[in-house]
Amino acid sequence: MLLSACENSTPGESSGITTQGTPELQEKVIYGNDDRKDLYEVKSALQRRLADSTVALIKDENLQEGAEITRITAQTFRRSYNLCSSERFGEQENAAFCSGSLVAPDVIATAGHCVRSVRDCSETRFVFGYAVKSAGVQPREVASSEVYRCAEIIHSEVLGTGSDFALIKLDRAVTNHAVLKTRKTGSVKVGASLVVIGHPVGLPTKVAAGAKVRSTTESEHFVANLDTYGGNSGSAVFNSSGVIEGILVRGDTDFVYQGSCTVSNRCTSTGCRGEDVTRITRILPYL
Template identity: 50%
Template sequence: MALFRLVAAFFGVGVLLPVPAWSAGRGVSAAHYGRDDRIDLHQTARPLWLRLADSTVALFQDADVAPDPDAGQARLKTAPFKSLPSISPWRDLCKGERFYGQPAGAVCSGFLVAPDVVATAGHCVVSDEHCRSLRFVFGFAIRKAGVMPDRVAAGDVYGCAELLGREAVFRGSDWALVRLDRLVVGRLPLEVNAAGSIAEGTPVLTIGHPSGLPAKIAAGGRVRDASAKDYFVTNLDGYHGGSGSPVFHAVTGRVEGILVNGDTDYEWRDEDSCWTAHRCPENGCRGEDVTRMSVPASRLSAIGGPGRPLPSVVKPGRGMMTLMESVAEESVFP
């Protein structure tokens, strides 16, 4: 998953920067493993997944979010994903690729960890100045088949008040915590695994904005390698733009880490003169790196704790159930 681009600064130092959804150039990375498990929000009725998705956020450039006060909305500047602007503005995605007709615009992903704090990848927010140039947009998703999101409620757009902390180490610790310009309304912080321990083989899922697209849920992943101190490796289906997405334990719904880096995203198909998604065997290729939540947890604790657990889930015809009961009944991985 092409989550990183290494850019040489004018003074000769390599800096990790987010890749805008329409920036040119190759070298982005990400992939899907086995079957592509990504789905839109309208394609699931699972209360757990939808509740988790409500607390995820898309990062947009400020210039790409236009307030419309009269309508109480904000218009989002996007580009057609079929033109694959994130790879090359003059070459198209191959017809038949998934999400071909959808809009793309997000530059990174993130998630709510405190009432006014978002976590994301460190390479997505490189400085206080850069942070202030971003907008944190909740609700960039397809909730009804065929209805493409080109705007959100004005109240779902937040600015950056301050960058609370960050690290961006390739094959290491990659995280950022951003205080928003006001408390988030109508969405709850996610519960995180501050201890950071996770076993190989653990089932995981992620929710974010791969390739800058409207929110996608990708389940069916597992932890491949948990030997590194600051990160673990999964076979989740991820692409650039998905940097900063939360990676959830599929049984507890708890955030285990932050999706940060991975394999090659797209490959050039000479015979058709177009780009096609890079496909890996279920257990092939290198895998997708996930920064453990234990890494930013101490900073998060210092600013008021790692958020609150999700509330109980209500199902039609049922009383309140705990999150664990709900997940066990839904059985994400039979």
């Protein structure tokens, strides 16, 4: 559940933080087929390029940072969630607690409830390349040059079931990953195709296509049938042209019990409540 990512938060430490209540629903779910893919399985060159500019948010306590290499430590997904044997990715480790994307040379966009305070930010590392790049090879280390720290919370906003986003200034500019394109004007339409890239339940990067916009009636967010979980919070949601339409923030329940173990909650493509995505145009005044 996403609330666990914020249990140790200390709200109110930054004037750039706006909080109004807590989102009531922050979990995620599978809609229709499970479309999640590891990076090595993704054939689309565009989707691979987009994934290259996304980050895992990982607590510093899960990293051993060296001069050249940073080691990543975590439990397996199966152990963390008492998964049934039928669940995918059970033997992968889940070090991340949220997701983000590069929207300026030194700025990461994520969900506001992922980084609520200066302390949260100081304890978080923003890691590029936390992905399964070859079948069966766990990403237990990355180059230390791919690990960034928080320099400043530019703006963080959590407005109940409304807007939910944060912009984080990094400790240095990113020079080896491209800044992602964001929608500047207008709005996404119902039925538009979407792709989400992030870290469901903290797992290495997953790319999930095959989703569509279900509702656009709310001014600050839209609703889509994205295959996502806790940990995906902060994930960039892209249109078919690779432009960011929004930031994934909340949705339906992740898991349900099946006997003594848990399985993913599944809905039809048009069922359940859908997943809320803060419109990317909400961040533009702060970039």
